[in-house]
Amino acid sequence: MKMNKKTHFGYKEVDKKDKEVHVGNVFSSVAGNYDIMNDAMSMGMHRLWKMILVELAGVSKKDTILDIASGTGDIAKLISQEYPETEIYMTDINMDMLIEGRDRAVNESFYSNCHFCQLSGEILPFEDETFDIITIGFGLRNFTDKDGGLKEMKRCLKKNGRLLVLEFSKPINPLFSKIYDWYSFNILPRLGSILANDSESYQYLAESIRMHPDQESLKDMILNAGFSKCKFYNLVNGIVCIHVAYEK
Numbered sequence: 001m002k003m004n005k006k007t008h009f010g011y012k013e014v015d016k017k018d019k020e021v022h023v024g025n026v027f028s029s030v031a032g033n034y035d036i037m038n039d040a041m042s043m044g045m046h047r048l049w050k051m052i053l054v055e056l057a058g059v060s061k062k063d064t065i066l067d068i069a070s071g072t073g074d075i076a077k078l079i080s081q082e083y084p085e086t087e088i089y090m091t092d093i094n095m096d097m098l099i100e101g102r103d104r105a106v107n108e109s110f111y112s113n114c115h116f117c118q119l120s121g122e123i124l125p126f127e128d129e130t131f132d133i134i135t136i137g138f139g140l141r142n143f144t145d146k147d148g149g150l151k152e153m154k155r156c157l158k159k160n161g162r163l164l165v166l167e168f169s170k171p172i173n174p175l176f177s178k179i180y181d182w183y184s185f186n187i188l189p190r191l192g193s194i195l196a197n198d199s200e201s202y203q204y205l206a207e208s209i210r211m212h213p214d215q216e217s218l219k220d221m222i223l224n225a226g227f228s229k230c231k232f233y234n235l236v237n238g239i240v241c242i243h244v245a246y247e248k
């Protein structure tokens with residue numbers, strides 16, 4: 001069988017082996033301005049989305065939790081502050097982002113129950129059935145092999161564990177979708193240029209969102225990875241979606 005060696009990086013077609021480097025360049029470029037850009041682009045709403053994710057996770061106080069693609073650590077911070085007895089692995093493939101997250105954890109005092117590891121969410125260096133909960137916020141979209149990554153997450157979850165995927169998705173209302181497209185391709189790159197002197201990374205953001213599977217397709221991928229059940233919750237008309245998957 002002939003293997004497809006190409007994948008997408010935003011709207012561009014690239015060799016699969018190179019995508020990680022392209023994604024790495026984007027996040028190394030935005031790392032220092034990531035938090036301010038997140039607030040500006042979402043008008044602060046990303047904070048609420050992450051709080052909803054933590055609510056849906058149903059954390060118990062002694063849980064062991066893997067946060068993949070942690071970036072600057074918003075999700076780890078929420079969990080750590082609310083559940084100080086949990087053990088949280090705050091992880092990211094990109095050292096620049098991980099350092100931003102680790103420094104913030106120290107400065108904002110949520111490091112005491114956190115481990116910091118540089119790793120790819122596509123190949124997890126953990127034994128089977130290690131975690132009660134795995135979270136990934138706005139990270140899956142950037143994977144080269146999303147199916148492989150989801151299988152890895154399933155493998156590393158304990159029985160009755162949960163995976164929570166927070167990601168951009170597809171707006172439900174067609175008019176809303178048009179306004180959102182206009183915002184994404186006109187305002188986002190300009191915001192990136194003004195606030196972070198980097199329009200290209202935010203052009204990639206807009207494109208990568210359009211290339212990411214919609215709600216139902218991602219649910220199918222999660223079930224195909226072996227999860228027994230998956231529900232999703234649309235936020236802001238489906239601009240963002242939280243998938244909750246269960247390992248039985």
Ligand SMILES: C[S@@+](CC[C@H](N)C(=O)[O-])C[C@H]1O[C@@H](n2cnc3c(N)ncnc32)[C@H](O)[C@@H]1O
Pocket residue numbers: 023027038068069070071072073074075091092093094097119120121122136137138139142143144
């Ligand atoms: C948009 S940021 C999200 C950060 C944080 N989770 C949040 O919600 O604010 C995406 C993060 O995914 C990381 N990332 C990209 N590909 C990855 C991979 N294959 N494995 C782990 N992390 C990855 C990037 O380095 C970046 O820090």
